[in-house]
Amino acid sequence: MFKDRKDAALRLAGLLEKYKEDSDAMVFAIPRGGVVIGRVIADCLKVPLDIIVARKIRAPFNEELAIGAVDPAGNPIVNDEAVRMLRIGEEYLEKEIRKKTEEVRARLKKYRGNNRYPSLSGKKAILVDDGIATGYTVKAAIAFLKGLEAEKIILAAPVIAPDTLAEIKLQADEVFYMLSKEPFYAVGQFYNEFPQVADDEVIMLLHP
Known part of the structure; x- marks a missing residue:
């Protein structure tokens, strides 16, 4: 168990x-909770x-069920098997992807202004979050970092769902974590304080 995100x-x-x-390393945090983690790690590593x-x-009719994610460029990753099993129509999927792309762009503008992402050629990208459950947002983020030509992608999270861990290890060059165990219901169960x-x-936190 962790006391809170800073711990x-x-x-x-x-x-x-x-x-x-490491002058070639940079921390990339997934908001919102991941930014608390990212600020501490960036300060500790001095990057x-x-x-x-x-x-x-x-998914339709169940907002708690994720079937994919959209990255900062609006590129979607979708669990095709889940789409088939849930019989999700193409019209719904396209509408949901457009909606999430708009949300991503709005958040990017709020957090980063109009700044473009730089090329990460020759750089090590340390991707962090406060925990990983389904892994969809992380997978989308990894794909985006690869598109920026990051030389190495290091994933770091305090807790990762066991089922997701095996998949993530195939996509990131390195994975660092402290807990990955069943039963896994939600990331918050591993924190005493998770506001x-x-x-x-x-x-x-981004602009201290």
Whole structure:
């Protein structure tokens, strides 16, 4: 168990010690909760912090069920098997992807202004979140970082769902975590304190 996000981040930063003061390394946090983790890790490693905004694509009639995610460029990743099993129509899927793309763009503008992402050629991207359940947002973020030509993608999260861990290890060059165990119901179950993170806090953490 972790006391809160800062406690988890400090412990996670210890696993990433080899990237301390690495001029080619950069932390990318997934908002909102991941930015709390990212700020601590970036400060501990003395490397820059940026964000990767990705939004889950929801199934119809059940907003808690994710079937994919959209990355900062509006590119979707979709669980085709889930779409078939749930008999989700193409019209709904296209509408949901458009909606999530608009949400991503709005959040990007709020957090990053009109700044474009730089090329990451020759760079090591350390992607962080406060926990990983289905892994859809992380998979979308990894695909986006690969599109920016990151030389190496390091994924770091305090807790990762066991089923998702095996999949993520195939996509990232390195994966750092502290907990991955059943029963896994939600990321919050592994924290004593897991409050919502507001947009204002995200902006403050990005621009201290």
